Amino acid sequence: MAFLCLLINTLLISTLLSQNAVAANDTTAPIKTTVILPIATGAAKMIYDEVISGIASHPELEVSTIAISSKEDIAAVEEKIKANQSQLIIAVGNRSYKLARALTNDILIIAGGISGKPNGIPTVSLTGDPAPAFKELKHIAPHIKNIRLVYNEEINGWWYARAQKIAADYDLKIIGYPATNMKDGVKLYEQLLKDATPKTSAVWIPLRSVVPSKTILPLLLEKAWSKKLAVISNNPSHTKLGGFVAVYPEHKKMGGQLAQFATLHFKGEDIDRIVGTENLNFAINLRTSSHIGIRLNAKERARFDKIFPTQR
Structure with missing residues (x-):
């Protein structure tokens, strides 16, 4: 009897250890x-x-x-x-x-x-991935051939590099003005506005910059309006104030992208350490679009998630 009890206990312990080992190696466990x-x-x-x-x-x-x-x-x-x-x-x-x-x-x-510098932590940025933004831009304004932006290498150099890599796929050229501080950034915006050409140039305002948008936006919108330049932003409020188009996250889908991004990093997959949000919403200012020579029909307007001025 003692031998039988010992045998049963041994089998039970062996089974539990086996189950624990399986659980530890179960790649299907959440x-x-x-x-x-x-x-x-x-x-x-x-x-x-x-x-x-x-x-x-x-x-x-x-x-x-x-x-x-x-x-x-x-x-x-x-x-x-x-x-x-x-x-x-x-x-x-x-x-x-x-x-x-x-x-x-x-x-x-x-x-x-x-919105800021990720400092080495794998990140899905609030900034939109350039690919869907460029695709939409070329759909509504195929005559735009270059996008100009003032950027900082540490803050948004990753976006600039990504944009440069894919620009040719959309018949675009990305022209960057690298700034290290606000003073230089303001001067570079002035130079950018001189260099930009009506119809073929667009000005891109990064989500974060060494030049805060509240500092440069009034000047930028005024000069862009007088020169009939398209201003593209990551903030719909800029479009409401007179920018041409804004791209911004679709938040639930961004959460799904973030979950997948985290899962792949957890599994050790070889993927980028910082990416932009892929699922984007789009806003447009129809008064601005008309001013710069872009008139959209009802079907084209329906592509946008926000329209300014507000439609009654």
């Missing part, structure tokens, strides 16, 4: 993922909710969330991450990204929905 996002209200909360919905829809992720304030205790966040048994961290938004950089654990961190 990746325990903690998403860090800012506490928000109103329209901002709606945007974050859409992003989280997109992330949570990924079949390979098991998602928990931590909402943080501007004065969040890092130790408390780390305890929550530990309690979640997290294997992956996704930081959404600039505040979450800054906090995630201060974490002391060795869990993979992915950033998403940030």
